[in-house]
Amino acid sequence: MKIIPTALAGAVEIQIDPISDERGFFARTWCSQTFQQHGLPSEFVQTSVCHNKLAGTLRGMHFQRSPSTEGKLIRCEHGKVLDVVIDCRPSSNTFCQHISIELDSQQFNALYVPPGFAHGYQTLTDNAVMHYMMTDVFSPELAGGFRYNDPAFAINWPLPVSQIAGRDSQYADFDAVLCQQLFNEEN
Numbered sequence: 001m002k003i004i005p006t007a008l009a010g011a012v013e014i015q016i017d018p019i020s021d022e023r024g025f026f027a028r029t030w031c032s033q034t035f036q037q038h039g040l041p042s043e044f045v046q047t048s049v050c051h052n053k054l055a056g057t058l059r060g061m062h063f064q065r066s067p068s069t070e071g072k073l074i075r076c077e078h079g080k081v082l083d084v085v086i087d088c089r090p091s092s093n094t095f096c097q098h099i100s101i102e103l104d105s106q107q108f109n110a111l112y113v114p115p116g117f118a119h120g121y122q123t124l125t126d127n128a129v130m131h132y133m134m135t136d137v138f139s140p141e142l143a144g145g146f147r148y149n150d151p152a153f154a155i156n157w158p159l160p161v162s163q164i165a166g167r168d169s170q171y172a173d174f175d176a177v178l179c180q181q182l183f184n185e186e187n
């Protein structure tokens with residue numbers, strides 16, 4: 001595996017090192033020891049899968065606020081998505097900044113998103129399937145979100161939105177003070 005830092009400390013792309021032969025290839029996608037050596041999670045407590053019917057579907061920007069310690073390893077298992085994460089950590093030098101990365105089932109790449117981030121994606125193909133591995137259990141009472149088209153982030157989504165949950169298009173405008181309260185590690 002190659003672990004590639006991004007502009008947001010702690011968020012890293014994981015690329016595979018395929019071992020090929022005439023049948024195809026074999027590649028490691030996660031290893032507790034390798035992850036631990038890179039300061040990444042050595043264990044996960046929940047995994048999930050998500051199917052999206054149409055290209056242009058937008059899910060996000062979702063977070064689990066403090067005291068959740070949810071980090072997630074995300075991979076596209078069918079099709080391709082533009083994945084976006086926003087740094088919501090009050091003490092971070094990149095607070096409120098975001099990165100975008102294509103997760104492509106044909107590239108087998110993944111993204112690790114640490115606690116303190118909002119996450120979302122837009123599907124670039126029909127029938128895009130996402131796989132998640134989480135470091136903390138899902139807590140509905142700690143779930144929240146920012147609007148995908150909030151001018152505070154100016155995220156450049158590649159396609160017109162074809163499908164989006166009502167909740168996701170109605171989040172209030174971003175409020176940095178509220179965000180710092182939501183993600184205050186002392187909560």
Ligand SMILES: Cc1cn([C@H]2C[C@H](O)[C@@H](COP(=O)(O)OP(=O)(O)O[C@H]3O[C@H](C)C(=O)[C@H](O)[C@H]3O)O2)c(=O)[nH]c1=O
Binds near residue numbers: 060
């Ligand atoms: C996330 C999650 C959801 N659920 C239940 C709650 C709902 O009854 C149903 C659909 O949930 P939701 O509409 O929140 O699913 P998404 O819109 O895909 O949300 C996810 O999409 C963004 C992009 C993410 O990064 C998060 O993983 C997650 O927020 O599954 C669970 O039971 N466990 C879970 O971990």
